[in-house]
Amino acid sequence: MIFCAKHLVTGDGTTVIGDGAVYVDKEGLIGDVGAAADVKAAHPGEPVTDYGDATILPGLMDMHTHFGYYYSQPDLFNYDDYMLAYYALNEAHRALRRGITTIRDVSSPSGLLKQLRLAGEKGFVTVPRIIHTDTGMCMTGGHGHDDGIVEVDGVDEIRKEIRKQRRDGADWIKVLTSNREPVPEFTQEELDAAADECRRRGIKCAVHAGLQPAIQMCIDAGFTSIEHGTFLTLEQAKQMAEKGIYWTPTITAYTVLYEFCKKAIEEGVDPGNRIAVKAMHDMAFFEPAYNAYKNNFKKFYDTGVTVVAGTDMVLYGAPAYPLNRELALMVEYGITPLQAIQTATENPARMLELEHVVGTLRTGLEADLLAVKGNAAEDIHALDEVLGVFIRGEEVRV
């Protein structure tokens, strides 16, 4: 099959092919990428799908999801394990419809993502490629302890929990060490042990750190990625660039929460919505958070720190997996549409060490493709209108 469009964005941050085409072979691999005329001539008789004035790009990669985060649902009492599985599947479909073909889930109820992936492999369900951390871990009473995150204290418990989650199928480890107050949760000794245990076992580790001094402690410990990094400094962004620590800013989550709080304060809030009530209290956090991203994103990007896009949207009723908005905010704050797309294609593929499998349009990679209306290289809002999503060359219909 040959897919053509007026614009082809390869996902490497710079390359655009006008009137381009991708040839996908019988195994679902990309067999050829280039000018449509050349690709068609090289594969005569091959069926062609022409998207016209559209952009073909790699399927998007969302590096911060919680497919099993049901804690903000108003009818929590209905969520037994069965409902949870249906819920997570629905989340997977919502992500696919957005053009997201790979996710890194950084905390969901234990075993849920492992089984969702297995169900996908068995052909029971259609889901994106899944990399997951299982539940993640925080200190006793730390961030997320009431949302299913496992509580651990001290070096031995941390090492043991990492080994346990690895044994039970986690691809990555997630550590959470700050919340809404500028106090660290885990000690430096605990963070060092977590990073060391992961390195020793060859496991990558994502750490939730939004405030000081937690951010610096995590940079010093040396994790694979820092999630949020909301109040990062320029000096710290430089340190991350030097140490090769990835940054998942999750700008949209904080922006939507800020907008939500603002509206809620103006209009009054439904007292049954736990997250909403909490968000009201957290306005003092979300407003400076929103401003921090807005004022600093471009400066930090320019240090060379590798940015990966993630949505982290767990607010009840919020848009599903708004990766399009995450990239649009990056463009609004100063980078180009092609650079923004790279944060959801090549950069995450490199972070996951899947760059030889997915993430760019290159011969030999698996054909995870996305077609969107218009020219995404010029106007990032082209991502708002999805025309087609493919995993390993097969169209996703969910």
Ligand SMILES: [Zn+2]
């Ligand atoms: Zn999160």
